Amino acid sequence: MRIAVLAPAWFAVPPRGYGGIEWVVSLLADGLADAGHEVTLFASGDSRTRAKLESVYEQAPSRQIGKSLPELRHALACYERADEFDVINDHSGPLAALAGGLLDTPVVHTLHGPLDGEPGEVYQRIAQLSPGVGYISISLNQRKPKPDLPWIANCPNALDFSLYPCKPHRGDYLLFLGRMSADKGAHRAIAVARETGLPLKLAGKKQDPKEVEYFAQYVEPHLLDGIEYLGEVTHGQKVELLQDARVTLFPIEWEEPFGLVMIESMACGTPVIATRWGAVPEVIEHGRSGIIVDTYREMPEALEAVDVIDPLECRRYVEELFAPERMVADYVGAYEKAIDRDAV
Numbered sequence: 001m002r003i004a005v006l007a008p009a010w011f012a013v014p015p016r017g018y019g020g021i022e023w024v025v026s027l028l029a030d031g032l033a034d035a036g037h038e039v040t041l042f043a044s045g046d047s048r049t050r051a052k053l054e055s056v057y058e059q060a061p062s063r064q065i066g067k068s069l070p071e072l073r074h075a076l077a078c079y080e081r082a083d084e085f086d087v088i089n090d091h092s093g094p095l096a097a098l099a100g101g102l103l104d105t106p107v108v109h110t111l112h113g114p115l116d117g118e119p120g121e122v123y124q125r126i127a128q129l130s131p132g133v134g135y136i137s138i139s140l141n142q143r144k145p146k147p148d149l150p151w152i153a154n155c156p157n158a159l160d161f162s163l164y165p166c167k168p169h170r171g172d173y174l175l176f177l178g179r180m181s182a183d184k185g186a187h188r189a190i191a192v193a194r195e196t197g198l199p200l201k202l203a204g205k206k207q208d209p210k211e212v213e214y215f216a217q218y219v220e221p222h223l224l225d226g227i228e229y230l231g232e233v234t235h236g237q238k239v240e241l242l243q244d245a246r247v248t249l250f251p252i253e254w255e256e257p258f259g260l261v262m263i264e265s266m267a268c269g270t271p272v273i274a275t276r277w278g279a280v281p282e283v284i285e286h287g288r289s290g291i292i293v294d295t296y297r298e299m300p301e302a303l304e305a306v307d308v309i310d311p312l313e314c315r316r317y318v319e320e321l322f323a324p325e326r327m328v329a330d331y332v333g334a335y336e337k338a339i340d341r342d343a344v
Helices: 020-034 068-079 094-102 118-129 186-196 209-222 235-244 260-267 296-306 311-321 324-343
Strands: 002-006 038-042 052-054 087-090 107-110 134-137 151-154 174-177 200-203 227-229 247-250 272-275 290-293
Touching: 002 020, 002 068, 020 038, 020 260, 020 324, 038 068, 068 087, 068 094, 087 094, 087 324, 094 107, 094 118, 107 324, 134 324, 151 324, 174 186, 174 235, 174 260, 186 200, 186 209, 186 227, 186 247, 186 296, 200 235, 209 227, 235 260, 247 260, 247 296, 260 272, 260 311, 272 296, 290 296
Parallel strands: 002 038, 002 087, 038 052, 087 107, 107 134, 134 151, 174 200, 174 247, 200 227, 247 272, 272 290
Antiparallel strands: none
16 A cells, blocks of 8 residues: 655654654554555654655754644645555644645544644534545544544554563652643642652653743742652653653643553553543553542542552553554554545
8 A cells, every 4th residue: 555644744753852643653654664555754854764754844843833834835745746645644733634635545634632622623624624534533532522523443542662661660759741731730740749748750841832831830839849840851761760650640631632651651561640531541441550530639549559550561451452563453444444435
């Protein structure tokens, strides 16, 4: 099969630091190529892939994130060559999803974000204007706000387990990994650390103005007595933090479409305590790979239960459910369905 994979324009594939979507796209493109498909990855020129790489920008235009023209140029570079492919899989966002309706080549669009509020309204309108574009979810919960979109498959994310070695031992600190934003809940992790008296390490992106403001108001004043912010860490640093933590806290209060941090932690043998929002019940098996609570206020009490979880069982769990081979097979099935639908 001749497959074009359109990555977001803003970060290299795989990313040097922040970029959960880019990690998934990298794993997918390489997996498809390894499976014998003819894969072209449209991403920035500083990307690394076993697929054929095509790029508009030699370096990822991260400083221009959110601007429409760089994103459109990136998508058009793929779409103007549509007749070279059997299917195009877009991961770049709603602009490319809309433009995909102009093509004769089947286009499937993977949604990596939430669908409540304005994003859901936008995608509803895109589906009306470009009805031929098929949608792929990354969790079934992600679909709930808009169950009638033209869904063709559910393809949960996966991990390259060779990049997440398991180190089965109990650490002594709590860990929070995520953007500095209220919905991710760094301030709630701080509350848990203060109640338990345990040290807390926080790491994550703090770049956008809203993130900077949130950090200054809700995180920075509490960086004392064993609570520390490490900034945006590299992949290697992230893995070491996960391996050596007692538990990873995931105190979200929003409809998280997936939550890659959870499976990264479990792959390293570190269980997760997470609040029951978004895709959390689809990602964690309660009592086997982590503990699910209804509110972050229950997290201190959950520490005793999470301490008895076997790190190796965490690893076995993610290998069963989130293997790259499973994700690649899911996507191939979605592509075949899109091609068959287009042929009718």
